[in-house]
Each structure stands twice: as structure tokens, then as C-alpha cells.
Amino acid sequence: MTGVSEGMRAAPATPLRPYLGPYEGYRLVGYGPGLHLGTPAPEVTVVLSLDAPVVITTTSHPDQSEGSWGALASGLATTAVTIAHDGNQHGIQLALTPAGSRALLGVPSAALGAWIVDLGDVLGSDTTELVDRIAAEPLWPRRFAILDEILLRRASGGESSIDPHLQRAWHLLTGPDAPRVTDVAHDVGWSRRHLITRFTAEYGIGPKDAMRVARFDRSKRLQRRSPGMTLAAVAAHCGFADQSHLAREWRSLAGVPPSTWRADEQFPLVQDAEDLQRASSRA
Known part of the structure; x- marks a missing residue:
């Protein structure tokens, strides 16, 4: 249909x-x-x-x-x-x-x-x-x-604003070149344990999971934008160790490998760049 x-x-x-x-x-x-x-x-x-x-x-x-x-x-x-x-x-x-x-x-x-x-x-x-x-x-x-x-x-x-230390940690961990949690803790001047406790209390997930979810989401968006890109290329572009690492993270976070998601996802995402540009001009 x-x-x-x-x-x-x-x-x-x-x-x-x-x-x-x-x-x-x-x-x-x-x-x-x-x-x-x-x-x-x-x-x-x-x-x-x-x-x-x-x-x-x-x-x-x-x-x-x-x-x-x-x-x-x-x-x-x-x-x-x-x-x-x-x-x-x-x-x-x-x-x-x-x-x-x-x-x-x-x-x-x-x-x-x-x-x-x-x-x-x-x-x-x-x-x-x-x-x-x-x-x-x-x-x-x-x-x-x-x-x-x-x-x-x-x-x-x-x-009620978020603590600037937590804002900084979120920015680092969800960015494309996320450092180790220990390095983020050092960057914001906290111990690793204190960072994990405060981070989880604010965001609901821990620092490592925030990094994983952000990386996973980038890989999903990239596949939507570039459906012809190979999974190996997606993995390399998004910071996974290799295609196998990408597949493991997809199974863990989405419950299916990316190849299955690609085959089963029938609803297109509305992403008309012209519409976005047109609508942005009204703000």
C-alpha cells in the first residue's frame, strides 16, 4: 500500500x-x-x-x-x-x-x-x-x-536553571567527539563519582548512557539523510569503533540492528528544507 x-x-x-x-x-x-x-x-x-x-x-x-x-x-x-x-x-x-x-x-x-x-x-x-x-x-x-x-x-x-557544570558536561558528552567520563569530570572540576551522581539526578540517565544515546541518534539521523550510505561508513562517521559496534549499540538501544530498522521503517520523516527555511523567516 x-x-x-x-x-x-x-x-x-x-x-x-x-x-x-x-x-x-x-x-x-x-x-x-x-x-x-x-x-x-x-x-x-x-x-x-x-x-x-x-x-x-x-x-x-x-x-x-x-x-x-x-x-x-x-x-x-x-x-x-x-x-x-x-x-x-x-x-x-x-x-x-x-x-x-x-x-x-x-x-x-x-x-x-x-x-x-x-x-x-x-x-x-x-x-x-x-x-x-x-x-x-x-x-x-x-x-x-x-x-x-x-x-x-x-x-x-x-x-530553574541547570548547574553550569552539568550544562558543560552535557555539551561535552553529547557532542560528536565525546571524551571519557573521567576527562569530563576533570574538565568541570568534580570527582567522577560526584559527576555521575549529579548528572543522573538532573538528566535521568548517566553520563555514559547520554553519550551512547547521542551517538546512536546521530547514526539514525545520518541514515535518514543518506539512505545509500553503508553501515560501515555510518559507523566511522558517528564515532563507533566499527560496524559491529554500531550493530551492538542498535540492538541494545533500539532492540533491532540498523539493517532491520532500515527495512521496516515505512513512515517518512517530514524534513523539507524549503519549508524549514520559509518557516524560520517568520520568527
Whole structure:
């Protein structure tokens, strides 16, 4: 069955950009029913469904059962979730930085952990306004303008900032040339044990796992951008020791090797550079 994909990818208003990546609006229609793999990423995920609720059949937290959510938030995790769909998906996805979790959701990412929570649990009454106004607006630019309005209002309320030492550690560990945890601890002037304790308390995952998830996510994004690239080349480009190391990390973090993900992933990602450039100019 051949499906149809449309949507828009747009940068948020300039003051929000330290807190989240581009808005990802998507509408996928006419695909075959099945399962979609939601893989680990170094961001807090927020999803607003504009149609049927999102059905999660396998969650990242071992104590959380399957469920469905019309609007959800989820913290950092080291395992994938499984999303059941009928071949149609319509919504907006946001990727919040750890600073964005504090500024926009009002909690550190560790407070969410690997749990999936109803967005209303962290946004309160703003969730109802956000969902109702976006659902009533048919055009992506107007939907994104509503997001800007409500998120800017939340950000202006002030944030409990992340310790600069932890910000520095996050930047180093999730970058493309991540050093050893011991070297990061030395860089920020803490013991290794103190770094691990404080880092995990803020972000919900430890320094080594943050490095692994960020590297995994880079490899996933690279494969989306360059589907013809060999796995050996992906491994070398993203900092894995070799292709076998890449495959082991994919099995650990996604539950499948990258070759299987490539074959099974049927939903395209809405990443129209022209749309992004057009939408960015409005901010």
C-alpha cells in the first residue's frame, strides 16, 4: 500500500531555540497498519496528536504498561518504545533540550525519566488551550504560531536553571567527539563519582548512557539523510569503533540492528528544507 505524507518542519521563535528543536508537523495517510519504533534520543519528547490518540504497546520503563495518549511527554531513555498505528498519523512532535524541560515543562528531565506522562501533568491548563487551539487551526504555520505564543508565555515565567557544570558536561558528552567520563569530570572540576551522581539526578540517565544515546541518534539521523550510505561508513562517521559496534549499540538501544530498522521503517520523516527555511523567516 502506498501512503501519502505531508507536513511541515519549522524553527520556533528565536527566544525558544535554546529550549527546543524545530517543530515537526506530520500527517501520514494510507500506509499499512503496523508498528513504529520510537527510538532513544537525547531530548525530551512531546507529542500532540491531532487525530486518534498515540497508542504505545511497549514502553521504555519496565514498570509502565501500554496505554494511549492524546498529548504526551517523555524523558530520556535507553530503550525504544513501540507505537501501534492503523496506517495514519497526524500530529506535532517537539524535541526539548534538558534546559527546555525545565523552562517549558517546569521539571528537570530526570523527573520524567523513561516514563510517558500525560502532557497535562506537566503543562497543566495550558495543555487544553494548546490542543484545542491547534486542533481548530488547519494550517501548519498558524499551528506553529500558537505553539510559539504559549511556549513563550511559559518561558517568560522564569526557569530553574541547570548547574553550569552539568550544562558543560552535557555539551561535552553529547557532542560528536565525546571524551571519557573521567576527562569530563576533570574538565568541570568534580570527582567522577560526584559527576555521575549529579548528572543522573538532573538528566535521568548517566553520563555514559547520554553519550551512547547521542551517538546512536546521530547514526539514525545520518541514515535518514543518506539512505545509500553503508553501515560501515555510518559507523566511522558517528564515532563507533566499527560496524559491529554500531550493530551492538542498535540492538541494545533500539532492540533491532540498523539493517532491520532500515527495512521496516515505512513512515517518512517530514524534513523539507524549503519549508524549514520559509518557516524560520517568520520568527
